[in-house]
Amino acid sequence: VTEAIFSYCGVKVKIDTDRHIGAEAASVRADGEAIGHVMTAEYGSQMLSLGGVDHLTGGSKPEGRKTCDALLRLCNKEAVELTIDGGSSIIVQAGHAPVIDGKAEERMRVGCGSATIGMFASQWQGLVDEVVVVDDHITGVVSEHQAGKVIDWAATGIRINGRRSTPGRYFKVAEPGNGWGGTNIDDPLAILGQWRATKGARAGLSLLMVSTTGEHAGYYVLNDALEPVMLPMPAALQTSVDLIAQNCEPALCTVLFMCGAGGSLRSGVTDNPIHLTRSVHSDETSVTIGGAPTYRWPGGGITVMVDVMEVPDGAFGYVPTPALVAPLEFTTRRDAYQRLGGHNAHIRNLDDVLETGGEYGAGVRVIGGDP
Template sequence: MVKQIVEAAENGKIRCDACPVMCFIADGRSGACDRYANEGGELIRVDPLTIIEGTVSAGGKIVPFMPDHPEDEWNGDLVNARKPFITAVGAGTTYPDYKPAPFIVSQKQRGVDMVTVVTEGIFSYCGAKVKIDTDRFLGPEAAAVRVDGEPVGHVMTGEYGSQMLSLGGVHHLTGGSKKEGRVTCDALLRLCNSEAVEMVIDGGASIIVQAGKAPVINGAEEHRMRVGCGSATIGMFAKQWKDMVDEVVVVDDHITGVLSEHQAGKLLNIPPTGIKIKGRRSTPGRYFQVAEPGTGWGGTNIDDPLIILGDFDPKTAYPGLRMLMVSTTGEQYGYYILDDQLKPELQTLLPAPVQESVEIIAENCEPALATVLFMGGAGGSLRAGVTTNPVRLTRSVKQALTHVSCGGAPAYVWPGGGITVMADVTEMPSNSFGYVPTPALVAPIEFTMRLADYEALGGHMEAIIPIEQAIELAERKIAPVAQGSWPTSERNFKWGA
């Protein structure tokens, strides 16, 4: 447990200065955030300071991930994967902002003096970007996403095979009612700590999202991410279908594909079938808007695919014509033969080759997952814990002199002004996130650089401690969360002179 300096005491209670709430905490009790407590008159950080060791588990034992080779020349990896790495998880905050970061740790790597500055930032400007692998309609773009009836975000533009949500942000955290802020903060905290959160989208679906797990949509667990759009599916599997059927329709909310009209079919000399598709024709064999978005076939609102067909052209079609209709995941399919009136009749059994082709579509679909990316802006107060001249830290990050991570996970830094970062929460240690009742999230962030660069940007040189001292304080030492993810793998970073 990490001890903090106490600024004030009143009526036997001590005052916590880790955030703007400034709780007075009685002995044996914790503050409103449940992360700081009074233990015998001393303020302690309840969650343990966490070290990531360059090890992997083997047969239940922690063994060295890779031996150190001091004779090798340093390759420029800002955080040596073979050495312990101190994360900001459990470190504490910089509030009230004039203080240096809780831990500024020095470590020699391949003969080069390095510094890692760690702090748990209080992020009012933060949220989560959520990717949900599904073709099913979740809700219209910009529709509100609600938890316990409160708006916590909105639906974003869809991506290839996925639906996207933007959750949190300062306007939901502090710009609405107290309940909206409280619910938003709680939902973000649970999502970022990889817990399940149930949400309802205005005009759309009810969903359960958990990072790294399959999404649950309207009570049904999603299993597959589509292999491609209807047109792409035609292109991928046209050769397999050439001799086993006369026509294939791949139903898709985006682009429905028709084999005989598609360029792939033309090049394979597949003759016209006289088929007619209800929808907006794009290019040959590709149709938009064959149905409304929904949770049925291929992300449409239909359960019977024949609804999207018009009458077959009697000048071209013929009795006995074989047609496969299939969705972009292979979950829905039907095999039809035209009768004497040129009406498709559903066959109860698929020929073995046709069944195999449907199974190949399914095989090429990746497992459906929900991905949660924490996104936050590192503001002036957090940067002041790193340097006396905060803008220099921003410049150092943009010049790639300083590497940014969140709980040891690689962080993507957005271009443009400020330090706006995104990190995959599944690559971070468990329970990396906390909160303060402002409301705001508390999230770990680390800055790693050469000692000389740290001094040049006006760093708090007097607060530097050696890695050995930090390791002694750490109560939680873990192996890398994801095999092969940073900091367990070598990553080279370039910087200017």
């Protein structure tokens, strides 16, 4: 058990939102200093990579200090305001909803537009003639989609302004943004082309347009010129929109602390550090941070990640290097510890430590109840 100093460390931040917060690889800043960048987006979430040795010690002193301060507060579950070059201002706090450009996000999308069609097509049948689920990733059209085909959904002559992927699935219907379905549009009709009477379009045809969170929805009927006219949402269709919202999970921020256990740290466990590395790789020795389970990356070294929500409050500190300080534990059987060349002469049992104090005297704190 030790307090480990990490200059090779950072956090991976998952932000549950379909809103566009910034271009991939755009710099992320805290108090004006670059501390990381936007990563590849994941399903229903935007991702940030913050910290790392280049920001902590490889740049200017202000950059290092601001990086360390932001990492420390994020790991200790505090709120941190970040700005993204060419993008949004975000307040991030582990376990809380993200606040994007001053607005708290409520829901994580139920799925992409295509997935939403697959989930709810049968519930829309008989209530409306066409459904378009607007999504920056994949916009879905029920009459063309396989989920519509298997229930004999009639063609409507709709035309989508986007790049057709497979039937009923469209890419790039608009640019990324903070509008409908993570696009930059406020009027969903902007993604529609001319309706085709030869393909089934007719006056009186009804259309539901909805986003992947149910936050945006509109009901339309084609007039004699085959132009959609907005009308009040029928109660039965509103129920289906509400169902989309009900199936969305709460939007949260997730912060994973990532670090590498280096040479001097390992020598505190054994006279021959490579033996500890091999013991960890073989799962004979487990690695925890503040008692929380970690994910160990394959390959060389001891590189681990932990969900900061699983770590005791206030567990992280810092040193002026700048670098973070985190609790780190290696746990193994006594016979295995002896085999890897551990410091056997210094082994003490827990009762002795609790009675007489640890390395720092009587300053003992028991976490998790009675030993």
